[in-house]
Amino acid sequence: MLEVKGVWKTFNAGTVNEKTALRGVDLTLNDGDFVTVIGGNGAGKSTLLNAVAGVWPVDQGTITIDGTDVTKLSEHKRAKYIGRVFQDPMMGTAASMQIDENLALAARRGKGRGLRAGIAAAERRSYRELLATLDLGLEERLTSKVGLLSGGQRQALTLLMATLQKPKLLLLDEHTAALDPKTAAKVLETTEKIVSADRLTTLMITHNMRDAIAHGNRLVMMYDGRVVIDVSGEEKRKLTVEELLAKFSQVSGSDEADDKLLLG
Amino acid sequence: MNPVALLNAMPGAISQGLIWGIMAIGVYITYKILDVADLTVDGTMCLGGAVFIMATMAGMPAAVALLLAFVSGLLAGLATGVFHTVCGIPAILSGILTQLALYSVNLRVMGKSNQPINASNYDLMVSSRNVKNLALNNPLFVVGVTVILVIVILYWFFGTELGSSLRATGSNSAMARAQGINTNFTTVLGLMLSNGMVALSSALLAQYQGFADVSMGRGAIVIGLAAVIIGEVLLGRVFRNFALKLLSVVIGSIIYYVVYQLVIGSKLLSGDDMKLVTALIVALFLAVPYWKGKYFNKPGKKEVARNA
Numbered sequence A: 001m002l003e004v005k006g007v008w009k010t011f012n013a014g015t016v017n018e019k020t021a022l023r024g025v026d027l028t029l030n031d032g033d034f035v036t037v038i039g040g041n042g043a044g045k046s047t048l049l050n051a052v053a054g055v056w057p058v059d060q061g062t063i064t065i066d067g068t069d070v071t072k073l074s075e076h077k078r079a080k081y082i083g084r085v086f087q088d089p090m091m092g093t094a095a096s097m098q099i100d101e102n103l104a105l106a107a108r109r110g111k112g113r114g115l116r117a118g119i120a121a122a123e124r125r126s127y128r129e130l131l132a133t134l135d136l137g138l139e140e141r142l143t144s145k146v147g148l149l150s151g152g153q154r155q156a157l158t159l160l161m162a163t164l165q166k167p168k169l170l171l172l173d174e175h176t177a178a179l180d181p182k183t184a185a186k187v188l189e190t191t192e193k194i195v196s197a198d199r200l201t202t203l204m205i206t207h208n209m210r211d212a213i214a215h216g217n218r219l220v221m222m223y224d225g226r227v228v229i230d231v232s233g234e235e236k237r238k239l240t241v242e243e244l245l246a247k248f249s250q251v252s253g254s255d256e257a258d259d260k261l262l263l264g
Numbered sequence B: 001m002n003p004v005a006l007l008n009a010m011p012g013a014i015s016q017g018l019i020w021g022i023m024a025i026g027v028y029i030t031y032k033i034l035d036v037a038d039l040t041v042d043g044t045m046c047l048g049g050a051v052f053i054m055a056t057m058a059g060m061p062a063a064v065a066l067l068l069a070f071v072s073g074l075l076a077g078l079a080t081g082v083f084h085t086v087c088g089i090p091a092i093l094s095g096i097l098t099q100l101a102l103y104s105v106n107l108r109v110m111g112k113s114n115q116p117i118n119a120s121n122y123d124l125m126v127s128s129r130n131v132k133n134l135a136l137n138n139p140l141f142v143v144g145v146t147v148i149l150v151i152v153i154l155y156w157f158f159g160t161e162l163g164s165s166l167r168a169t170g171s172n173s174a175m176a177r178a179q180g181i182n183t184n185f186t187t188v189l190g191l192m193l194s195n196g197m198v199a200l201s202s203a204l205l206a207q208y209q210g211f212a213d214v215s216m217g218r219g220a221i222v223i224g225l226a227a228v229i230i231g232e233v234l235l236g237r238v239f240r241n242f243a244l245k246l247l248s249v250v251i252g253s254i255i256y257y258v259v260y261q262l263v264i265g266s267k268l269l270s271g272d273d274m275k276l277v278t279a280l281i282v283a284l285f286l287a288v289p290y291w292k293g294k295y296f297n298k299p300g301k302k303e304v305a306r307n308a
Helices: A045-053 A101-106 A119-132 A151-164 A182-199 A209-214 A233-238 A241-254 B003-034 B041-056 B063-083 B091-110 B139-159 B161-172 B173-178 B183-208 B219-233 B241-264 B273-297 B301-305
Strands: A002-011 A018-031 A035-037 A060-065 A082-085 A167-171 A202-204 A216-224 A224-232 B115-116 B211-213
Touching: A002 A045, A018 A045, A018 A060, A018 A202, A035 A045, A035 A209, A045 A060, A045 A082, A045 A167, A045 A202, A060 A233, A082 A151, A101 A119, A101 B161, A119 A151, A119 A216, A119 B173, A151 A233, A182 A202, A202 A241, A202 B273, A209 A241, A216 A233, A224 A233, A224 A241, B003 B041, B003 B139, B003 B161, B003 B183, B003 B219, B003 B301, B041 B063, B041 B091, B041 B183, B041 B211, B041 B219, B063 B091, B063 B183, B139 B161, B139 B241, B161 B173, B173 B183, B183 B211, B219 B273, B241 B273
Parallel strands: A035 A202, A035 A216, A082 A167, A167 A202
Antiparallel strands: A002 A018, A002 A060, A216 A224, B115 B211
């Protein structure tokens, strides 16, 4: 479904702040894969997601989604294939617009936007039902401005928006990192529910090794701009935090894989 | 001061407020909806009038001249939009560039720095000489109807898919792109629409005052901001609906011109001082929210309001 081949990305090339964030990343996701991505700060996790989403062009390599080479496509054109939830709860929604208006925007992802009504009456009814599944009481607040919602509510809403038009690929960029533990657990639970219901091909970055092991059918670890560990199936199911740490030390050739670095 | 003279000046002040209100709606589109401070308007506020007058003097009917003026505004917005999105120049600088370029364009269009038009010789839509007529050609009526039409059309447009994507771009451009919105396109479209409104206002103003002048738009952006702010401060809590918000901008503009008339009538200040006063008032109102956040931020309030 997703094929990342030899992707390189250097920021601020030629300056003192030069930073090569991706050093030839290769990663292939099969249809229905739910891949969790872990790695320390600066390992290139978010850079990889942004490269796939097309936030900026990559220096080298190709990105293919469901057989379409999207390497040269701009961010808004790629949005046709991709649903995204950001780390910052403020980033995924339009604060000054209503809940139903945000959903209506998401419902038109990948479609032309003309002079038809921005939101139809029938849509509102379906959004009410959809919001009820979140169990956050948002179905009663359809016309509230999104800016009035809590971080957790906004992430849950963003998740709905990202999957309203079933995406070929769902990108979750540490989408629970900014939430308190209880809310984070709830949003993760919702994520699991939505991903498994639609069998969405998903790439989820997390700082939390336990979450990375508990969720998905495959786990990828990044280090210094490369994918260094890739486990799936039975091996992934039996994986423990200790084993993962040991693997990491082995690959990175150092013992900096302490809890501080990886558990955030 | 003479209260009768002051009362006599009111219809004129309100007419001007209505005309500038359309310009202020243009400023509202960029400043409030698109979240861009567009300085093109200072140039466009002359361009529309210049184009209208020259087209009228060339024998075109008023409706056609008005349409041409509107199109000239669209093009001015397009220029700023291209500077900003295609050339990557910051929005505020893009506006300044177009504004400067328009100074030359306006002189070219008019052939001189001031171009009068005589309402007796041409069939104009509004003129200050009719401001006390109890007839359909009273500018209060003509511009009032125009304002209502503009608000109705914009209300409809911003409710469409395209209009919603424009609002989303201003609210959160990263989110807009993630939802497949071409934010470069919507930004250019918003700038065009805004300057189209400004040019429309300019065309009406040129007719009303009987001339277009190369400096008639100087400080227009600040007057527009003043109108937006006055409307928001006075009516922001009452007017929640989008159409009413646009109306509050026009009311803000009318209040600005009524106060302007009062200040000048009272002889406390001359008309020459008004730009200084306006700038200081706008600066004050822009500073208040910042000061509020900085010095009166109540800790803990956010957590209470945002329990998940």
